[in-house]
Amino acid sequence: MLTTYNQHTILDYAGKLIKAKTQKLIRNAGFTKSDSDDIEQEIMLDLISRLPQFDPNKATLKTFVARVVRNKTYNIIRHRRQEARDYLRESCSINEYIDDGEGGQIERTATLSDEEQVARKGGRNISMQEEVNTRLSIEAVLAHLPDSLKQLCELLMHENVAQAARRLGVPRTTLNDHVHKLRQVFLEAGFEEYF
DSSP states (O other), X not given: OOOHHHHHHHHHHHHHHHHHHHXXXXXHSSOOGGGHHHHHHHHHHHHHHHGXXXXXXXXXXXXXXXXXXXXXXXXXXXXXXXXXXXXXXXXXXTTSEEEOSSSSEEEXXXXXXXXXXXXXXXXXXXXXXXXXXXXXXXHHHHHTSOHHHHHHHHXXXXXXXXXXXXXXXXXHHHHHHHHHHHHHHHHHTTOGXXX
């Protein structure tokens, strides 16, 4: 049972965490500042509804809160990406031929800008500065990894898990555990949108 003090402390912690996650969503997942209040409320309501499931034998309260917030954030991102792929939202086919204005025909996809092509596939263009910042952040994470995980990370940049397991001479199930650890490290470092 949570005491009034614990409730206040954990809700303060949750509020700060939710605000930070919301800002990441706005920067990286295509949401706008006008979405922030709705996102924060949606995550907080999900957390409050799940608090009765907290089991102190399985994790600390802060860990439980962080996991619930993280999972809800993933669900929001997944839902957003599903909306972007929803074929019912398309008003025309990008593969249909249209008048090119010079008496000929051209496929509609040829009229899309590079930015529209990237957005259509669910991606986003990033600035050179964002790319540099991301690379520096990844390098910082890699620098703190044990050599075995660092080696695995480098292998996974070019090979799938099965190939990496064969190269390292370990069972794939063992490697899956290491991949899970790597994923957790990168998630904790703020790379949610890449998963």
